[in-house]
Amino acid sequence: MIEAENLTKRYGDKTAVDDLSFTVVPGRVTGFLGPNGAGKSTTMRLLLGLDRPDRGDARIHGRHYRDLDAPLRVVGALLEARSVHTGRSAYNHLLCLAQTQGIGKRRVDEVIDLVGLTAPARKRVGAFSLGMGQRLGIAAALLGDPSVLILDEPVNGLDPEGIVWIRTLMQRLAAEGRTVLVSSHLMNEMAVTAEHLIVIGRGRLIADCSTEEFIERSTEKTVTVRSPDAARLTDVVAAAGGKVAPGGEGADDLITVTNMEAPRVGELAAAEGIVLHELTPSRGSLESAFMELTRESVEYGTAAGAVPGPVPAAGDAPVPGPVPGAVPGAATGQEGET
Numbered sequence: 262m263i264e265a266e267n268l269t270k271r272y273g274d275k276t277a278v279d280d281l282s283f284t285v286v287p288g289r290v291t292g293f294l295g296p297n298g299a300g301k302s303t304t305m306r307l308l309l310g311l312d313r314p315d316r317g318d319a320r321i322h323g324r325h326y327r328d329l330d331a332p333l334r335v336v337g338a339l340l341e342a343r344s345v346h347t348g349r350s351a352y353n354h355l356l357c358l359a360q361t362q363g364i365g366k367r368r369v370d371e372v373i374d375l376v377g378l379t380a381p382a383r384k385r386v387g388a389f390s391l392g393m394g395q396r397l398g399i400a401a402a403l404l405g406d407p408s409v410l411i412l413d414e415p416v417n418g419l420d421p422e423g424i425v426w427i428r429t430l431m432q433r434l435a436a437e438g439r440t441v442l443v444s445s446h447l448m449n450e451m452a453v454t455a456e457h458l459i460v461i462g463r464g465r466l467i468a469d470c471s472t473e474e475f476i477e478r479s480t481e482k483t484v485t486v487r488s489p490d491a492a493r494l495t496d497v498v499a500a501a502g503g504k505v506a507p508g509g510e511g512a513d514d515l516i517t518v519t520n521m522e523a524p525r526v527g528e529l530a531a532a533e534g535i536v537l538h539e540l541t542p543s544r545g546s547l548e549s550a551f552m553e554l555t556r557e558s559v560e561y562g563t564a565a566g567a568v569p570g571p572v573p574a575a576g577d578a579p580v581p582g583p584v585p586g587a588v589p590g591a592a593t594g595q596e597g598e599t
């Protein structure tokens with residue numbers, strides 16, 4: 262288990278992590294999300310004792326990282342800025358790490374196989390591609406067979422096959438009862454990998470809830486309907502309280518309904534004898550939910566608005582705006598559930 266309690270870290274007058282509290286439990290993959298500069302890497306560094314918090318506490322299985330006897334056997338970490346001796350082979354790099362913690366050669370071979378680096382294991386790390394470097398970092402994290410994994414952008418640089426591999430690996434590690442905290446900017450990937458999310462903006466907690474709940478609360482459900490009698494269906498649905506938008510130019514048979522569930526649309530159509538060619542409910546994406554919930558805590562947006570809504574300048578509005586799905590006591594002051 263990972264616990265952050267009122268974690269606060271300042272760099273000069275910049276508050277990178279601001280009174281952040283959360284718990285990451287074993288048995289599921291927890292995604293750690295936030296816009297650029299939100300404080301994800303800083304939080305991970307605080308959890309790993311690589312930086313000291315100005316206030317608050319970070320514990321792994323109830324202990325500070327620095328108090329762990331054999332840290333690699335408890336926590337495996339992949340951080341963005343890694344120092345690897347580029348002249349060394351992957352095998353030697355892992356062997357050196359293993360020797361510092363009394364881990365045997367057999368485990369080095371095991372993790373090399375596990376991450377798919379068997380063939381290039383004796384090559385210089387300096388000649389590795391970004392994806393191979395990422396696999397090496399993951400191998401190092403897994404070396405001590407740790408019960409806690411803290412992975413900062415593990416998907417970075419991986420090709421589609423590599424992305425599926427890391428997804429499956431993280432889910433397997435969680436299913437084995439390990440605690441897995443993973444940061445990523447790839448929303449589609451997080452949507453299928455992480456069961457739970459911790460979302461931060463400007464160093465503060467925005468949401469701590471299941472991925473499903475996060476999407477559900479912040480995006481509108483829509484129903485796409487196709488009918489040769491779309492005009493009449495529009496009237497019927499609108500009269501029953503549904504909001505209808507036309508499908509757009511050249512799609513006269515298409516409407517999009519909000520404020521009404523798909524079964525109700527189907528029942529109304531049946532009652533009126535209106536033929537349907539399609540009735541598709543859809544929920545919003547994690548990406549749109551994320552944009553919606555974090556838009557006021559984005560530090561680096563384009564002037565035209567890479568995200569919907571106003572983008573305050575850095576230093577402005579330290580408190581993210583009203584957020585459905587925020588945790589109790591979060592920056593918004595709104596009610597929410599965990």
Ligand SMILES: Nc1ncnc2c1ncn2[C@@H]1O[C@H](COP(=O)(O)OP(=O)(O)OP(=O)(O)O)[C@@H](O)[C@H]1O
Pocket residue numbers: 272275276277295296297298299300301302303304
């Ligand atoms: N060593 C440092 N010195 C000064 N400022 C720092 C330092 N490390 C981080 N910061 C600042 O703290 C804030 C949080 O940075 P951090 O790297 O933790 O964010 P992040 O969420 O990991 O961002 P990204 O998604 O871009 O990697 C940023 O404004 C960053 O510039």
